[in-house]
Structure formats: structure tokens, C-alpha cells
Amino acid sequence: MSAAHQGVLASFDYLDATVDSIKSLREKGFDEITAFAPFPEHHIEEALGYKNSPVRLFTLVGGLTGVATGIAFTVFTALDWPLVTGGKPIVSIPAFIVVTFEMAILFGVLFTVVGVFWNMRVPDLKSDVVYDPEFSSGRFGVYVTAPADRLAEAREILESNSPSRLEDDAEAKSHG
Amino acid sequence: MKKQWFLAGAACLAILVSFAFVHARGVDETTVSAGEAESVEMAVALADDPSFDDPIEFPHNVHAGATDDGGYGIDCMYCHSSAERSSSAGIPPVASCMGCHSAVRADGSEEIERLTEFWDAREPIPWNRVYKVADHVQFPHMRHVSAGVDCAMCHGNVEEMGVIEQVQQPLTMGWCLDCHMEMSASRDCTVCHY
Amino acid sequence: MSDGMKRRDFLKVLGVTGAGAGLVGCSTDNVEKLMPYVTAPEDITPGVATWYASACGECPAGCGVWVKTQEGRAIKVEGNPNHPVSGGALCARGHSGLQALYNPDRLESPMRRNGDGHEAISWEEAEEMLASGLRDAGSGTAFLTGRTGPTLSVLMDELVGELGGRRVEYEALSEAPLREASRIAFGRDEIPAFDLESADLILSFGADFLETWLSPVEHNRGFARSTGVQADGSKARFVFLGARLSLTGMNADDWYPVRPGSEGVVALALAGALVDRGGDAGPYASLVQEYDLSAAAEAADVPVSSLETLVDLLDEAESPLILGPGVAGQHRNATAANLAALVLNAVSGAVGTTLHFDRAMTGAASSSYGDLATLISDMEGGAVSALVVRGTNPAFSLPSGSGFREAMENVGFSVALATQMDETAVLADLVLPEGHYLESWGDSNPRPGVWAVQQPVMQPVPHFDSRGTGDILLSLARNLGVETDAETFHDYLRNRWSDRHSEAGQPGGGFEAFWRQVLREGLAQFPADAVGEVELQSPDRALSFDLPEMDGEDDGLNLIVYPSSRLGDGRGANRPWLQELPDPVSKIAWHSWVEVHPDTAAEMGIRKGDIVRLETPHGEVQAPVWTYGGVRRDTVAIAMGSGHENYGRYADGKGVNAMRLLPAVEEAVSGALVHLVTRVQIEPTGRHRRLATIEGSDQTRDRAIVPAVQVDDLRAGDLGDHEPRPRTELRGGGGFIPVPSDAEPESFPHEGSRYGDYDPAENRRWAMAIDLDKCTGCSACITACQSENNVANVGEDQLLMGRDLHWIRMERYVETLDAEEPGPVDIRFLPMICQHCGNAPCEPVCPVYAAYHTPDGLNGQIYNRCVGTRYCANNCPYKVRVFNWFGFSDVPEPLNWQYNPDVTVRAEGVMEKCSFCVQRIRTVENRASTEGRDVRDGEVVPACQQSCPAEAIVFGDARDPESRLSQVSRDGRTYRVMDHLINTQPAVNYLRKVTFHPVTDIHV
């Protein structure tokens, strides 16, 4: 992010105002937009043009790893010291499927959690960011950064949607 | 309305719980006698300190050491003879010691004096135990001897020890198993545990 | 020759040997002491068991035993196979001798009376006190002794003779009426031998010959050999006549629930009927004619037709054998009843074929209560100034009416030689701790010509400062200045044996060689006096054969007080093995119970477990009811031997002493104490208790647990619809493959089935066969197993919760039982042990492989791996897995000295079960391997098989078609419990019981 960038944060009471702001901004070529919402709001995501999340790849890889681990582990331990119980074969596949299944779920979930944290860029406890505590309550927010010369234009667009609050951010901290 | 529901519910609960109690207590009271809680340790009970005091300082290196090193080169089985025939290797009786020591008497050796005292008093010598496997492990010495396992594999180079000490062998199950697998001996659990 | 003793020095490997190998009791000291011998005994190798021959001292039968010692401790008693009585087997009481040896309640030192209690004194003081007391008493001395070995008897008589006193013998269980009857009938004042093995028809008028009567182990063996079905389908028939079915009666084919006391009449009537058919009653011919069948039927309360059937049976039998009423049936006309039975024997030709006098039971012959009654009155009268009691406990075993306790208080100086402070010893002024029979010298002479030496197998248990009775007496003799030819009783015994050896013409060469031979083998056979032709003689005294007079109101119930098969006359009561052994009949342990017919109980509104008051004119006790279809409606029964007040921690307060209900009445003819003498009133107390029983239900519900086959069907080769269902096995690649129906154990596991590395070609499959037609349910195996495998006891409270730890459960199912009419009785015993299933349900459920299958076919249980989920026990269809809920193995010193060092002592929270005595298998394998050979068939003998008096158990390799096990298992009667239903493929093959009556066909 170049030092020439500056940001502006607008808080809205209304969803449609927020969505309209984002749409207008994007129409004018402002791409560095961060939207805040108190709950997952698909209109905002649509307005920002999101596609699929890569988290699902983490899940797939985790699940497959779990299957492989489960099979390898059960079979290896059975063969490591072959002991017959109840006349069953040393490698008792049906019995091992249960553990394999559980491992698949476990690894899938663990990978997903790692994946989502990675993609959400959390944990992030320290960074000093523009934020309005009302965002977790009832307000929506739009934060846009732009080169200093275009900031006024962005500001105008935001103002046209009558935000409840408007704040300039000279340092233009990114929300990644 | 609400109150009635609560009352009805409470009454039924009380009846059910009392049923459980009546059944649990049975027709007459039985007391539970106290049992001793004993922990079961895998660990082998061994002397903490390898240089603990034996009643007689028995120099294995003198008895079993190679003759060119100044020892007498006595075979292990000469004294611990039951190792070939029995689960237990055995400790030689005092008479065995006296078999030689009635003739072999290094002048002024306190240790041999002490041995003679035990012999004269017809008292056994209270040796300290150095090696012990856990009580739930059976170790038949004779099977190992007949399979050609060298005494030193477990007991170390006793013929070089002035004071008998436990070699740093873990005497753990995994340690036993390593050898069993190497020698293609049985790995069945009931070979050692019963 | 004191070397004999040296051999039994303890190898003082304390800490190791103190508690055997164990999961419990890991040493707390870091440094353990190893104590070698001073001089190594030649025959002892550390770690290898040493066996000594000795003699069992538990009952008059005098079984020869072998005692296993390891590192100087006796750890197991087994029957001596060379001995004619034990034949290698032993009963539960015999095994429990070890718990008397190591009993924590044994006397620790001599005790002197001090006020109400006793104080410990030294042996010097005690011997001084004994000598001076007896010296002062002189001819006022009386010795009251129980069963005493022949040599000790000689010494005692010698001493008593010098003092001018007298000696009275008293045994609580006396066969005096039989002995007297034998004298009257045949002129032989002895107890004949009953050869059950040669009989093809056995008639018992109540004698419980499998439990306590005369020689139970020998009888069990003989009985099983004759009534167990033979290869040709022949099988002796056993008819039991009596008011209560004892364990013996439960093994009968037919039960005649005759009125108690009617035995004499019935026996004579049967004899009369046989005489009518050409039998010879000699001088009794006219007597037997006085009794006809209809009168006998009337007296016995059975239909006359049933007695006629019995006559037919007797007539057809080639070698019948008739046994009298036994101790429980000793009533006021007991001698007459025994005589009638002997006469019936003679008429039916049993004398000489199944009834022998050349093997008379000398050991069982003791004097009667009559002599003791005289002594008691003398004691009361002050004619006895010193009394020495040894080997008997009359203060407990006599009815209170005998006045023994009061009389003993009246004696100026009373001495008890006892192992424990019992009810008699506590009354004595001086108590001397005598040695146990396994730690002192003695001998026995169970039958003419058979002499067994009882040698100490170990040094006296060091916890107790005891001395052998013989040595105490010799020391007394020295103090009294009586000359004897020996310093120690060992020498005295040798001298007597030396005399006997010379008299017999020095068989086996010089005495030293002979003696060594005797010590090695445990016995010597001397030529016995020949017994000529034995014939009936005219009676020399008048006898009444009528129904005996009974005390108490007419509307009362007949009271049977019978000797307990576990506790005997009560001397076994302080041994947890015996207390916890479920009674073979009732399956109750630890406490007393009253047997009442269910109908009688219902009439009185009594349920099982209700505590009732039993009241006779002579006393009352309270005990819970066990409803039992095996007693007549007009009769109740209760066992003796329980209810000790002062005998030790395991005995005191357990049950009630049934002798309190009886009068001290002697039978007029023989002088025996009568047991069947009174009627009793029963009254509910309104209290109830749970019975400490292991029995869940006695009904098989037609499940394939103990099927039977009728003998006719068996002979015809028709086992009904017993074609086993096709068996299947899991296949290597999944699915199932059928196992051919001719694939018997040896072909297991079937080729292609899933057994991984467990190659059938290289491994044995250990298996067992149990012949249920031979098993009598005597439960000796259970105690043998406890002794061998360190099986702990749990106590009454835990048993009540259903937590017994026995590895063998002697199941008892009632199929046919009717106390109303004579007819077939069918009670089936099943020793249930771990079945070592091929497809064991317990194994795969264990999360930690503590239960798994060994390559040699065992169901392994690794105690130290067990975490205690109990899942395996839940999933065991046979319910043979037991769990150590508390640290049951922690027993007071020195009971733990008995623990077998070859078997892990199980800790709290661990599952355990029958291991097929894997330690014996491994020991044999180790031995074979050291000797460079294969294990031989029959070389591995588990403790249960070793001990089984009925020889019902065979153990061996099922994959060796030549093994005895495989051969036995091929019998058509073989089945495996519930295998068809749950495909467990058990390694235990049961052989069906064979009955004379038709049985329900159960698919197996």
C-alpha cells in the first residue's frame, strides 16, 4: 500500500444505503473497499463480487489425509504385532473403517479451521485499524482507500448515501 | 394451570426416584467391605544404588575373571547351576563357597573370614537382590540358556565387576521383545505373562 | 536321621516367596534380600517344585497325598496316585488342608488360663505345667482324642497306661452303628469296604458316600467308573432311598423318597422278597419273612409297586451293592437299619463281590459317643481330675444337652492340644499349639496292610510356635519319667515302623532302604491277615427294626441334621476356600440354610430367604429357608459344621450350629450319637435375607447347555435328532465356509479360515473333554483350582452382590425332581470353565489386547495389561470371566504363603478366568525343551483334572488325532455348549449325561 493512499470510513444504519455505496464506489473504479456488517449479508458480498472461498480445498485435503492416516494407522498397528482376537483376520477392514471415518472427519475439521483462520487473516489482535464498535451491533460500514487525489470523490459517493458517521483515515490501514 | 403441571411432575419424579432407591437398597442392607487399593507397577524393583552393602564383598572379577587377568575363570554355571534346569538361576549355597574356600584362604582376607563365620553359624548369607523382573513376568532361565543366550546379554560383563551392579539394561518389555524378535523367539504374551 | 528335616529348610527368598509372584505386593523395599541355602539339598533346585509324599489328615479315609513345595513352602496338595484310597485325586477338604496350615488364626504360642482369658507362656513353662498337672492327677487323667494315627495312638496309650488313666476316642461323625451291625451280622467288628466300582446296581439307604461317608474320594472314583457309561453302553444304576437328596442322591437315577427311619423295614422286606425268589438269608431267613413289601411300603410311604420294581432290579443285578443310612440317618434304631442293609447285601450276593472285609476301613473305625457320655458324667462327678483333649472339638460338635462344657469346667486341670483356639480349647486351663499334619510326623493305616507315612513337607510355619503332638507327648513322658525308646517322635515312628518291617519279614531289604522307599512313595503295603469266607451269623442281641421314636410334637417336621460336605463336622469352617465353596447341593456359601420342600414352605407362607425359627424340644436356631424339591414334604434338613463361636475370623458367626437342635442321645445298641431323632416346629420370624448363592436359575429352559441321552438310545446308536447343525467358519477372504460335520476339534481351525500367522500345522490346540456322566458335582476341582491358580476369596458380603471369583462354576440344573413318588431323578451338573473358544466373543472387544487368542489355542488373559473395562465379561456367553473388584488377593499372613509362585496374583480391577493352567503347560514345555523332546500326550494335567475323583476330565491337544483327548472327544455324546447358536467353537467338549429314563431332546 503506497503511502499516498488515504482512507475514509462511513457507517450506515441501513443495509440498502450500504449496498448502494459499494455499488457506486465499484462503478467509479474504487476497488479497495472493506465492508463491515454485524451478520453475514449476502447483498454486500454480491455487491463486492465474491466468488468461492478456498477454504473448501483445505477441507478436502484434510478429509483425505484423515482417511489415509486412519487406514495406515490401523493396518500398521495390527500388523506390527499380529494378535488374533475372536478368529478375526489380523487386518479386519470393516472394524477399521470406523476409526478411519472418524479420522477423516477429525482431520477435515481441523484443516478447515486452520484454513478459515488463514483466509480470514486471524488471529489479528494487535493491528490498529479503523473500526466502529457499532459494526458488531447494528451498523454497516464501508471503508475505502484510494490515492489522496481521488479520496474526495469516494467521500462524495459515501456522503450521498447519508452515512450516520464519516471518518477520514490519513494512514490508510488496510483490511487486507 | 402451570402450578398443577409442576405438582404433577414433581410427584411423579419423586415416585420414580424412590423406586430406584428401594431397588438399589435391596431387601436387606449389605455392607461393602473395604478393599485395599494397590497400584500395579510395571517398574521392576531394583536396588537404587548399585554399590549397596552386601554382607560380603564378593568380587565376581576374581572368581569369574579370565585367568590371564588374574581371575580364576570359573564358569557362571558352576555356582548358578540351576540356570540350566530351572526358571531361577539360584544363588549358590554357602557350602559351595566353602567347597573352595576351606582350601583357598588368602591370608587375612576379612571377606573370607566373614564367609567362614556364616558357615560356622550355619547361617545363609543375606545377599542383596540386584536383578528382578516384575512379579507378573515369568523368566525361565533354562530356556534362555539352552537357546544360547549369553549371560552377559542381560547381566553384563560380570566377570569384570569387582562389585556386582546392575548393568544399564532397562529390563522392560520392549527390551525383552527386541531380543525375542531378533532371535525369532515366540512373541506370544502367555510365554511370559500368566 | 535328621537329614530328613534339613531338606525342608526354607529357601529364605523372602520378599519373593512371601507372596508368590504377584501383581499385588510389589516390594516396598528397594533392596531385597536373597537367602541361599547353607548346604544345598540334593533334591531341591531353586525355582523347581519339589514334591513330598504324605497323608491327608482331614477325614478318616486317610488319602495319600503328594505335596508340592517350592522354596520350602507347601503350595499345593494333590492325591498320591500310588495310594489305593486317593488314587491320585483329592476332595475339596483335602486341598483346604493348606489353609489350616497357613491359617492366620493358628495359635502362636502355648497359652495358660488367666481369669476369663488366656495368656501366652513359653514352651518350658507349658511343658512343666502339663507334666506336673498330669503327675498330680495320676489315674484321674483322661485323654479325649479324635482320630489319631496308629503310632501316635500307641504312644498315647503307653503314656496313659503309665499314668493309670484312660483314653476315650470321640469323632463327631461316627460310623459306630455300621461297625456294630457288621459285628452282629458277620462277626466282624469293623467297617467293610464298599466296592462301588464293581457294582452294577447301587442302592443307598441314605449314605452320602460321595460327600462325607467313610471314603468319599475312593467312592467317587468307584461310582464314576461304574455309573459312567462304558464303551459298550453298559452303565450301573444307582437308586437312592432317603428323605433328603444329598449330593450323592442328586447323582441317583431313581429316588425313593422314603420316610426317614424306614430303611430297616424296607431293606428287610426287599431281602424277604429276594428270599422268596431263591435268595439265601441264612439265620435271618425267618426275620426277613416277617417283613412284607406292602407293610414296608406303608412304613416308607411309597407305593408297593415301586418296591416290587426295586426287587426286580435287585434280582436282575449281577453285582448289586447296598449301602446303609449313613451319619445323617443315624436314628434310634440305626444299628438295626445298618444290619438290615448288610443282610440285604448278603441275600443279594454282594458279600465278597462288592462288599469286602479284606479291605475294611480301619481308619474310619472310632469309638462311639457312649464312651464319651460316660467320661462326661465322670467329669461331672469329679472322678476326672485332669483332662487332655486333642484333635476333637466336643464343645462345638456335641449337642448342648451333653453337658460337656459344664463338665469340662468341673475338671481341675484341663489341657487342649489344638491348632487354633477353638470352642473346647477356650475352656482349657492350658492350651498347647500342635503342629499341622503337613509339618509333623505321623502315619495312617486306612485299611489292613496299607500303611501310609505322614511326613512333614516343610518346617513348621514360623509364625506359629507349634510342636508336633508326638513330640509334646514324648517330652511329657520324659518329664514324667516314663521310658520310651526315642527322643523325637520321628525316631519313635521309625522304631515302630522298623518293628512292623521286621514282623512282616523285612520286605524290600534293610530298613533304611525300605524307609527311604516309604518316604518317597508315601506308603507301604504289608501282607494283611487273610479274611476267610464271611457269612451271616445269628444276631447276638435283640434289635428293633421299626420306625424309630422321634422327639417332639407329632405335627412337627422330621429334622435331618447332616454332615456338611464342605465343612465336615465343622473343623473346616475357618478356611475361606471351604466357606466360600458353594455347597454342591444348595449352591449357598458362608451361611446356614434350612432345606424345606417348596410345597411345605408355600403352605406356611414362607419364601426362599425368609428367616425361620427352628424349634425342637432340645433347642432352637434361626436360619434362612432354601426351598428344595429334594426333601420330603414332612422333613426339613440343615447342615452341621457352621455356627462357630470361637474358631477364627472366617468361621465365627457364620451360620448356625445345627447340633443345638439335637438331644445328646446315644443309640442304645452302638452308642453312637443319634442325628435323626427329633421333629421340629418351624415358625417364620418375619425377617428375610438374600442367600449368598451363586445360583441364578436351576432351569436350562431347554437351552443346549446340559443335554442328556437315554441309555437305550445310546446303545441303539440313536442320539435322536442330534445331528449337529452345519458349522461355519469365517473365511480368509471374507464370508463363511462350512466346516464338515466330521470336522471335530482336531481339524480346527478349518483350512482356509482366518487365522493369520497362527499356523495350525505348527501349533497345538489345547482342549478339554468333560464326561458329564461321570461328573458328580463334588466340587473338588473348584478348590484345586483355587489352590493352583491363587484364586482369591471374596467373603459373604461380596458373594451376596454376585461377585464370586471362582474360575469354575459347578452349575446344577434340575430337570426331574419329585419328592412325592419314587421315580427318576435327573439333576445335571456342569462344571463351567472358560471354554477357550476358537471364535471367542471376549477377545475382539478388549481394547488393549488383554484378551486374545494364543497360537496354541488358549484364550489368553494378560492380567497386567487389563484395564478393567469388563467388556469381555459382558460378552462372554458362558459367563466364566470373573473380576477382582477389590484387592481380594490381599490375605492376612501367612495365608499368602500358599500362593503358587508360578501364577500371577491378580490385583484389584483386573479380569481373570480359567487359563487351562497355562503355567503347567509352560512348565511342561520348558521341561520338554530342556530335555530336547516334544511334549507327550497326557503330560500336561490341569489342576481340575488332576484332582477330579471321578476321572471325568481329559486334557490334551485337539490337533493330535492320537491324543487321548481327541479319542474321547470323538464319542457320540460330545457336544459343545450353545455352539450351534453362537458359533463360539469352544475347546471344551462335554460328553452328555446318560440317563435311564427318557429325556427331552435338545438340539445341540
Add this chain to the structure above:
Amino acid sequence: MATVSEKDRATQTHPDVRNYGEVNTDILQMLSRPGKWWWVLFGLSVAGIGVLAVSWGLQLIQGIGLSGLNSPVGWGAYITTFVFWVGIAHSGTLISAILFLFRAKWRQSIYRAAEAMTVFAVMTAGLFPLIHLGRAWHAYWLFPYPNQRLLWPNFRSPLVWDVFAVSTYFTVSSLFFLLGLIPDIAAARDQSKKGSLRNRFYTLLSFGWRGTDRQWHHFGKAYLLLAALATPLVLSVHSVVSWDFAMAIVPGWHATIFAPYFVAGAIFSGVAMVITILVPLRKIFGLEKYLTVRHFDAMAKLCLVTGLIVFYAYLTEFFMAWFSGEDPERHVFWNRVFGDYWWATWIMLTCNGLVPIMLWFKRVRHSIAALFTITLFINIGMWFERYVIIVTSLSREYIPFAWAVYRPSVIEMGIVFGTFGWFFFWFLLFIRLLPPVAIAEIKEVLPPPMRPKSKKTKEVAS
């Protein structure tokens, strides 16, 4: 959205909630006011833990024999309570995950408490495998870890499956629970006093959540994936628990119906427990706006459906026992109804079969007090269901001579009741520390705030 018309009320899940900010205020205020009742309940829970600790301590010292278990009844009240708690644990993830996947509109208000219940119920259930062991100090042998003995656990044992299933379930439901909490913890953070202990706690647990578009985007995806993974897990875990029994050959256990039967039973009992817990929660914290009668009605219907499945399973069991023609099987079921444990069976049949019939009536479903009473009965009934299955089957197996009766001991009951203290201890702490009702997700189902009509029309036109 100042006023809501009657017509709109019917279509909205929370008609009385006026705006987003109100949600935060209403729910976050629960974290600040303990109140008398909370302290009473908390005190009782701590006392329960005391009972648990003493009873278990005694049992560890003296031996598992302090329970009433015996041969043949090796499992009793402990395993009963284990299955009971695992069952309770099921509805949390079920309500959360399955209803999430099905987009059920009544999920939002209740799922948080249900998930918390799941986590704490699994924590409670997890105690029992330890408690019931003969040698609890060796419990770690059930886990596969390299050791000097070279031994591994037996993966053929359903108990090892159990170890894996329950620990996986615990991990997954905890993560699912905590992930869902992040936005709400951020809300709590934003409304707590800066620098206070609570603020720091929430800051830490919110991981820096700010509700940006990127965060919501990935969060939504991950949540969906977790729900998709958790759903089969829920079904598998109780199936595995049922296989502890079904894999055994014990008559009364060995049945193929067990997996679905147990899963239905678990949901049945879990939903009942959710109702039992939510009724007082709603009352004490005045959450009527969020937990409406509609929510209870929906849960009651779920209860009814699963209850019917369970009752059908009972009938099937009895039928199959009769149909098998084998005496061991038949006798076990005869014994259940008329034998030593008839009372337990009739409690089970009454509470799980008869009482839920009342849920057919709308009037009952809409009476909070009636639902509370009924679900209490269901809770009791479901405990006894497991007791009946476990104990009656074991007490009468194949060999009649070995039959025996089991009676729970005082120690056992102390532990069983004590674990309720343990469970409620955590639950009560939870409702004081973390938002017990989902804040963000309720907003999803509220009508979004739009600009006043006139202006909006204008905007759209432009």
C-alpha cells in the same frame, strides 16, 4: 420498522425484536447480571461436583467394587449415564448443523445453548469411561501412542472406536461451537469496558474479528463445511456408541437396529434436554422475545418425531425377539417387562412412549410449563432406556445358572448425580461468560433495516 403488522408477525421469527442494537443489548445484558437464581443453581452445581469428587475419590482409593456391579452385570449405572450424556450431546450439533444445512428458520435462537450443552455433555460423558474402569490409572493404554511395550490398542474393539468417536466428537463440536462464537464474542468485546478483564478475555477469544466482508465470506463457507462434516459425525458417534452393545453377542444387545435406534434416541433426549434447559433460561433472563412459542413448538415437533421412531424401535426389538424363536433372546425381553427390572422398563415405556403422545396437541406444545414437565419425563425415561438395555440384558444371558441381579450402590448414585453438578457448573459459567444466544445469526432472520420508504423509492429510481 417501528411497528409490525399482524400479518408480518406470522412470517417473522422474532416479531418483538425491533432492531439489531436491541439484540446486542438484550443478549449481552445476560452476561452482566448473575441474579439470585443463578447463584443458587451455581451453588448446587458446585455441591454436585463435591459429591462427584468424594464418590469417585473413594472409588479410586478403595476399588471399583464400591459400585454395585457384579458378574454378570459388568456395566450398570456408569455406562448408562455415559450413553445418556452422549445422547444429550447429540441435539446440540444436530440442531446446529443439520438445521443449518436445511436452513431451518427456528434454529438461530436456540442453537448456541444447544451447542454449549453438547460440549459440556461430551465433557461429562467423557468422564464415565474413566470412572467405570477397574484400573482408571491405566486408561491411557486405550490411546495409540508409541510405547516401550511395542503394544497398540485393538482397533477391532468397539471401545477403541468409542475413544476415537467421542474424542473426535468433542474436538469437532468444540471447534464448531467456538468458531460460531467468534462474531458474538467480538460483539461482547465491543460493548465491554475497554481494558477490563472481560474485555481482554473477549479480545483474545474474538481473534481480532471485525466483521469485514472477507471474514464473513470465509467464515460462512467454513461454517457450512463444518456443518456438513458434523452432520455425519453426529450420526456416526451415536452409532458407534450403540455398537458398544450391538457388536456384542449379548441377547438384547446384538441387534442391527441399534444404530438408528440410538441415534433417534439421542436426538430425542437431546432435544428434550434443550427444552428443559431453555425454559428456565428464558424465564430467568427474560428471553421471551428471542425464544418464542414458535421455537418451542418446532422443538416439540422434533421431539415427537424422534420419540415415535424410538417407540417404533422398542416395538421392533420386542417383535424381533419373539420372531427369532431363540429362548435366550425371547427371555431377555420377557424379563424386561415382567422380571426383576419391570419398574425400569415401565418407566422407560411410560416416559418415552406414552408421555410424548401429548405433544400431538398444539395446546400442549404451546404451553411452556407442559413442555418443561414432559421433557423432564423424557430425560428420565431416556436414562432408564439405557439402564434397561444395559442391565436387563446382562443380568440374564445365555447361561441361566449365572443370572444375577444388579443394584446400584450409593457411591454409584453419588457419581451419577454428581455429574449433573459437573455439567451444570460448566453450563452456568458459560451463560455468564459467553453470549448464550447467537447475536449475529438472529440478525440474519430479522428484516434488514432499509431507508425510509420515500427516500428508498427515489434511490431506486435514480
